[in-house]
Amino acid sequence: MRVVIARCAARYTGRLSATLPLATRAIMVKADGSVLLHSDGGSYKPLNWMSPPCTLRITDPDADAAAGGARQLWVVQHAKTDDRLEIEIHEVIADTEHELGVDPGLIKDGVEAHLQELLAEQITLLGEGHTLVRREYPTAIGPVDILARDSIGRAVAVEVKRRGDIDGVEQLTRYLELLNRDPLLAPVQGVFAAQEIKPQARVLAEDRGIRCLVLDYESMKGAEDLSSRLF
Amino acid sequence: MRVVIARCAARYTGRLSATLPLATRAIMVKADGSVLLHSDGGSYKPLNWMSPPCTLRITDPDADAAAGGARQLWVVQHAKTDDRLEIEIHEVIADTEHELGVDPGLIKDGVEAHLQELLAEQITLLGEGHTLVRREYPTAIGPVDILARDSIGRAVAVEVKRRGDIDGVEQLTRYLELLNRDPLLAPVQGVFAAQEIKPQARVLAEDRGIRCLVLDYESMKGAEDLSSRLF
DNA sequence: GCCTAGGTCCCGTGA
């Protein structure tokens, strides 16, 4: 990885056009050729960047740019699209390079998949007597997170989200419409289950006869640990 | 901005939990206290990070960690949530710091707002005789991108997207349902306008009687330039 | 302050 601190200006063209006026910034060039242009604030998102696969070519600036103070022109061209990032280097303040090697990568926990898994195991959170039919129940427009049956055998389709907003309700609505065309399943009850349900989503869901269920991830995880100790 | 190249391990806890095994990485500490942990590949997104507002506290590692080879423990604590990033530094390979100053920021062109603006100016792209009522026409659930009238005065609601997918059709459907309750507007025709319309979105839109319109940004921009030269 | 909608979204997964 090469890190350059430099006074520079930049221009991106591709899916949109964007320009950066002259200022001092950190330029990170990764082993795969990708380039990030960071300012000293904001967030993890660079001001400007080029994703791999791409190639960096360093040339002399044209006469106009040189007259304006540019010493180098960096052209980062994407390999498959016409996305291009051009950086005019006016002054290099630092320039260092280090071998980092391949990263073993990030290990995550606590995402939607886990929530869905826990709810499938603890299916009676839907109500007493509920039984699991299957997770990722397939339909023509994609899999429903969970299909279950209630205590008297009626089908229940569940959409699981970490945060429940309107999109999730729309998604479940489409599934319900489809599932209700199946005479072996209809009528199918909808349940919108999430750690947090936005007020607008709740209104929309209830307006459509969809039940809302707030999930407590920590207590569900606790129940899982308990059952794994017992069995 | 401080840039440290170091062999390190890290752990994030907050909205989820994530761990990074020991490896050599680049650590960027910005002036606002935010921290980014980058590997030598991937994309612009760090492996792990902490967004501002947050504070970095550097301490000695506990006995266990020290026995495992850790020399320093960096704790980055978010100021408003319980999000926390802990970095165990095992070996510092480089450590540099530079003043960057405030960045003048990015200037963008070509996003959805501009597309909406151009379509409002060139409203007859919807069809001969169409006239603009207004952009961002307000409704109870948010503003419709464009409201227009066709050549014989019937209301037309337009949703503008750069890339048109199912979500956009759902959004327009909600607006149409609401607008059609207004006797001064009903019946309202829907138009889904985008630079690119996904096949599934087109099917859904046409199934609901919504017209699809593919926009050519470059030619619309050309027409704008032409008219600005003429008037 | 919350909430909505867009993004050069990125990025995985599965067809």
Added chain:
DNA sequence: TCACGGGGCCTAGGC
């Protein structure tokens, strides 16, 4: 390969 859904999404704008 493409399309869809999730994200510690982030970020800008409206109320």
